[in-house]
Amino acid sequence: MCCDGTLFDNVRLGADEDAAAVKALGLPVRFSRAKVPVAFFRQPCRALGADCTCSVYANRPAQCRSFECGVFKAAESGDIGYESAHRLVKQARKRAERARKLLRKMGERDEGLSLGARFRRVQRWVESGEVDAAAGETFAALGLAMHQLDLLAHRKFYTEEEV
Ligand code: SF4
Structure with a gap:
């Protein structure tokens, strides 16, 4: 539920995260229109498999790493x-x-x-x-x-x- 759009609308990337690298993993990174644009990708996450595993687990973004429900x-x-x-x-x-x-x-x-x-x-x-x-x-x-x-x-x- 943390990755399938039930609990969250998007995952935000930190200012120090490489948006291009995250995009290269197949995640559709976009930038907000704020004065200081924030990189994010929408949920449900494309990396979430039918078996509830993350296909980019080793390289998942910081927010995914730090979140524990x-x-x-x-x-x-x-x-x-x-x-x-x-x-x-x-x-x-x-x-x-x-x-x-x-x-x-x-x-x-x-x-x-x-x-x-x-x-x-x-x-x-x-x-x-x-x-x-x-x-x-x-x-x-x-x-x-x-x-x-x-x-x-x-x-x-x-x-x-x-x-
Ligand atoms: S990258 Fe992996 S951990 Fe992060 S939202 Fe997508 S499926 Fe979940």
Whole structure:
């Protein structure tokens, strides 16, 4: 979930990282339009395999190296058992799947975008006023599903640096 667009929209490269080298790994690095441009690539990550492994693991960017999710940290330190950690991951996956299902129901099928980007796309569509009542109801359910995922992510998965 850290690499498939469920929890994050993008990975940022540090100022001292070689964007060209990261691009050469096959990751589509882009630059923000800020005064001091920041290099980043969007999630879901192209390096993420179907078996949940990273195909560029040895050369992964610094942010990928340093990030450890709160659930992993809690399990590793013994604050929670591995069974509880698995339960939390399962719960988050279930909430993300519910949100994806509702996105599909609203006609948003671009699995190449992060969950957050897909939700914002649908939100813009709804805000344009071009939806009927049924789609409005589905959007309300989607908003709730996204909120429930976000709550869990903030409570258990993100660490302070990512919030
Ligand atoms: S480079 Fe590897 S660790 Fe980093 S987001 Fe992509 S799959 Fe995940």
